[in-house]
Amino acid sequence: MGDLEYKCRRCGNVVSSQRYISDRFCPHCGTFLSPRDRLRHWMFQFNSAMYAWFDWIKENMETEQWLTSRYARRICTGDKVVIWASGEKAGVYAIGEIVTNPTKRPLNAEQEKYWTNKEDILKFLEKPSVIIKYSKVVIDRPLLEDVCSKDPVLSDMAVLMQPQGTNFQLSNAQWHRILELIDSARPRG
Numbered sequence: 100m101g102d103l104e105y106k107c108r109r110c111g112n113v114v115s116s117q118r119y120i121s122d123r124f125c126p127h128c129g130t131f132l133s134p135r136d137r138l139r140h141w142m143f144q145f146n147s148a149m150y151a152w153f154d155w156i157k158e159n160m161e162t163e164q165w166l167t168s169r170y171a172r173r174i175c176t177g178d179k180v181v182i183w184a185s186g187e188k189a190g191v192y193a194i195g196e197i198v199t200n201p202t203k204r205p206l207n208a209e210q211e212k213y214w215t216n217k218e219d220i221l222k223f224l225e226k227p228s229v230i231i232k233y234s235k236v237v238i239d240r241p242l243l244e245d246v247c248s249k250d251p252v253l254s255d256m257a258v259l260m261q262p263q264g265t266n267f268q269l270s271n272a273q274w275h276r277i278l279e280l281i282d283s284a285r286p287r288g
């Protein structure tokens with residue numbers, strides 16, 4: 100598949116499948132390369148009782164720091180992310196791209212005040228986090244949970260099956276279906 104890339108587990112170097120066909124070893128360090136999907140898709144979830152995301156996003160629509168408690172070894176710059184709100188109006192509220200690889204770093208000062216509990220801020224010292232750059236914020240036309248759970252492609256999304264946690268995998272098909280539904284939606288009201 101042309102979609103596939105190969106990654107060196109030792110130095111992180113990524114090569115194309117064309118390059119891999121001619122040489123199966125990392126051009127930097129000589130380690131045997133492993134396959135890696137070019138683009139991965141994730142869903143990151145927040146709980147608005149714990150984090151005032153809706154307030155944050157109104158004031159800062161560009162980038163945001165997110166915990167990667169799960170999948171930190173697989174989440175990578177260039178991966179796409181869908182932002183999901185849990186709770187009463189659960190659903191998709193934004194789309195973005197990961198612009199830094201997961202690393203441990205303190206939560207940035209601007210975001211701190213949006214968290215309800217200080218313990219949650221300290222999690223950024225214990226777990227890796229990434230920066231997301233938003234490409235679409237759809238707070239005026241969210242893709243709500245009731246639509247997702249009736250959709251043949253989205254009804255088995257991880258966030259609907261086992262809703263605990265921040266980071267969820269999203270299949271290629273689910274990612275494309277979400278984009279399709281968001282692009283066809285009209286602003287409410």
Ligand SMILES: [Zn+2]
Pocket residue numbers: 107108109110111112125126127128129130
């Ligand atoms: Zn290497």
